[in-house]
Amino acid sequence: MPVIAIVSQKGGSGKTTLALHLATRAVEAKHPACVIDTDPQATAAAWGDWRGDFLPPVVTSPPARLSRTIDNAAKEGIGLCVIDTPPHAEAAMREAIKVADIVLMPTRPRAFDLHALEPIADMLQMHDKKAFVVLNAVPSGAVRQIAEAQEAAKALGLKTCPVTFGERADFHRSSARGETAAEIDSRGKAAQEVSSLWKWVARHLEIKA
Template identity: 50%
Template sequence: MPTIAIISQKGGAGKTTLALHLAAAAHDAGRVALVIDTDPQATASQWAAWRQDAPPEVIDSPPPRLAAKIEQARGQGAEFIVIDTPPHADSAARAAVEIADLVLIPCRPSAFDLSAIQTTAKLVQLLRKPAFVVFTAGSPNAPRMYQEASELVEGFGTTACPLFIPDRAAFRHASAEGRTVMEFEPEGKAADDIRRIYKWTCLQVGTLVGSSKKPARKSSVHKGKNVA
């Protein structure tokens, strides 16, 4: 029952997109997936409302209650938990890192964004949690750019994920409709990007990609206001 924290001190890095799509990929693979939204802007929760609470389920949590909510969610059957965190919030990021099995740091492959992740890199190093930088929203056809960005990240003492999530129109179209890219364009490149990074994430935390259980139409985890 892995818990994945998505953190970045810089806004616009694609944290919510990555969090929601990892959970959606887990659900598609047959797991009971949950997103815990710790961002006061509640973007993930709004997306869940747009899709009328179809899986993956999203609940909210203030950082001090994060551990308790995760424990209860696991007791209610959650098999794959993703924590979405706000930017510029050290307490939320620290709480998420402390409870996580793996930390993913989304980052655009640009100079300003790369420089801004140093604070996040120091946090995961301080707490000694496995972490990877996931490059997002860059060109799909710029291997040299990703190579140079990876080398810079290595200089911060953090490893770059070998996979990345390039800028694709499907993400914008899908989110506007409260859908995932797998629902919007099942055979598209964006959907393939997500499935690949989900499988890679499962490998990092030593868990199976799928579940032997049959996925339910709705998660068994209670909504945020009903969870302690």
Template identity: 50%
Template sequence: MPTIAIISQKGGAGKTTLALHLAAAAQDAGRIALIFDTDPQATASQWAAWRQDAPPEVIDSPPPRLCAKVEQARGQGAEFIVIDTPPHADSAARAAVEIADLVLIPCRPSAFDLSAIRTTAKLVQLLRKPAFVVFTAGSPNAPRIYQEAGDLVAGLGTPACPIQIPDRAAFRHASAEGRTVMEFEPGGKAADDIRSLYTWTCRQVDASTKSCKAKVSA
């Protein structure tokens, strides 16, 4: 049962959007998915309230209780856990990384954002956890920008995920309605991006590829 930590020291990187959609993709694929919201702003929890607590379930958890709550969820049958963390919070990020099987670091492909991930990269390297940078909120049609950004983060010792989550209007419209892009526009490019990222994530944590793809390819 994989546990994925979404961390970034910079605000506005798209952590919550990534966490919600990755868990939703797991739920769509037939898994029991949970999101642990460690951010005091509780954006993920607000999204859950907007959708009247339809799955995936969002659970509030202060960092000191995170490990115990994740273990409890595992014991109760959770099959895919995503941890959403706040920006500028070393304790929350560290707690999430310590119990994660995989760390994803969302980052916009811009100079300021790329510079800001150095601290995050050092943390995952210190704790010896597999981690990848996921480029978010960039242009859908800028392969050279993603290539250059990928080269830069590789130089920090944290490789780039081959799947990008570009800025698409579907994310904004879906979030405003308490929905996912898979619900809002099932055949759209944003939904395809998320499904691709989920399938890739499953492979990284050695989950069953067949299970992960069951509904992705449906």
């Protein structure tokens, strides 16, 4: 089954936000998706609790048991998994990359955040995986900042996703309520960015968007 891993060593880069929004958008596109939360902070799982019975389900898993968790999810009828990972945890990141078909690295376009991509770039060299930096919380009109971030990623041998996310209040307003940006404003920019990323990822996974 298609597996998307969201990784970044930097705290607060947008991993959980991206994981929850992508999985929910996949459900909207009729994929029976789930989120697998490997972070001991269990932020995605808390969002799942606030959300109640609404899809997608969020399951927790120690990183070392990811393969088993994915197999079990498949037996339960899940058809797509989005893995959320903790910051500052190389082992968890390695396990997620191992089982993924595509790896997304949300990163704020700032020097220290881009610097934190180095260990991921090293790790990815050992795997033949589709992997992309996703620039997140980009200030409006920061064209030059985007170009510089793309250059910095390229210098590390990393590709950058053409879809970028702006600084959008809808992301934190919705997540705090167990919802998504599209659920509080279906025509907002945050919702559009999520849709664009979903379509782009689906194309890479060769599945229906």
